[in-house]
Amino acid sequence: MNRRDGRFRKHFSASLTDFLFPVFQQELDTKHDKYERLVKISRDVTIESKRTIFLLHRVTSVPDAEDILNEADVKLDGVRQKIGLIAEELRGEDIHQFHRAFTPGIQEYVEAVSFQHYIRHHSLISLEEINARLVFMRTETHDAQVLTFQVTPSDYLLGVADLTGELMRMCISSVGNGDINTPFRLSQFLRQIHDGFSYIGNTGPYEVSKKLHTLRQSLGKVEDACYTLRVRGSEIPKHMLADVFSSRTTLIDPDEGVV
């Protein structure tokens, strides 16, 4: 190292703060800003999806579910528009770089849309069906552009895992409304889903293993409700059915502290 290093150093020092790091700053800022925008949209998706789920629960207390289902359609269309915004932000990006930003919203959407599907068709919506409705047309300039959002298998799994909780709630409220058929149908469906998750085991994302525990509890509650209805259903006046169900479950949960 010799005398020329004095000048070299000064030049070098300027280049770090004048050239090198400002570029990094911009790149990082751009990425963070996009991440934040996605988090915001994802929050909106979560809120609207949750509201749709609350709405859908009302089908157990009305004779005709059609109005509620139509209203849910409108809400879910709104959610899909928001997912379209996510798709736009992700245009040209590696979606996995931002996955953590929008995965909560997407899981909630899967939960809502699969809930609606079950109420209508008594079956599980497929990943393909979900993704088929996440195709967006963008007519900018003269060309129509097709933008898609693909829900990943793992987000689908997590959304379906959460769906089971809603199905369990639906089971409880339908019993409370004197509906004796829904619980049995739900129990069968839930069991199939639970078996599916058992089959997957730990090969899925680790959050699935966590949700499996809750899923087993939900299934247990539903199966107990069916047992109670079968064994004692005819003995109990309709308005007390819900009480029987809830006291039965409190018997099983010792840590709830009820005798």
Place this chain on the structure above:
Amino acid sequence: MSVTEMFSYIQGFLSADQDVREEIRKVVQVLEQTAREILTVLQSVHQPSGFKEIPSKCTKARELFCTVRTQVADLKTKFPVEQYYRFHEHWRFVLQRLAFLAAFVVYLESETLVTREEAAQILGIEVVREKGFHLDVEDYLAGVLIMASELSRLAVNSVTAGDYSRPLRISNFINELDSGFRLLNLKNDPLRKRYDGLKYDVKKIEEVVYDLSIRGLAKEMDTVGDK
């Protein structure tokens, strides 16, 4: 599609995903081994005897980087190029290590900061995501910060080995690096935490420089060069 069919399909997907990750893990293990070999070569510069051998160690490290490039080329074949971030966690650690080692070699050779482009070139990868397997800017910066710690240690050991001018140069370099990093708006993420460590490196080196200057051991870089 029935529930069973749906889960069967998903299981197939997850299984395939696991297989890919297993393949990636194998190559990353090999890469980590090579990184350790490079580190072993370069760490010896901290020994008093090591200072004279810096050029030959850099040459040896450069040779090992050839191996790195071959192994990285193999890694690229294990997954679709557009899914870099899907599997990024698997190689993030070793890539940061390698970025650090590249930065360290370049510093030992020229006492300058390796640019992102140069670091990527040494590793045989791209800088821009769209062009292929690339060096993420955060991984590059993490590597640079690891090097800063290494240099603070080198400053200390330089003095022990009798080289009293190197710590001054390291001090200037680290301070410039610090100014650069101050320009960044970091979120509360691992990079931010690593950057928080930089101030300790700065402090440590300042103390070395102080120790030298009050004892009259420190000389300006220009006068050293004139000798």
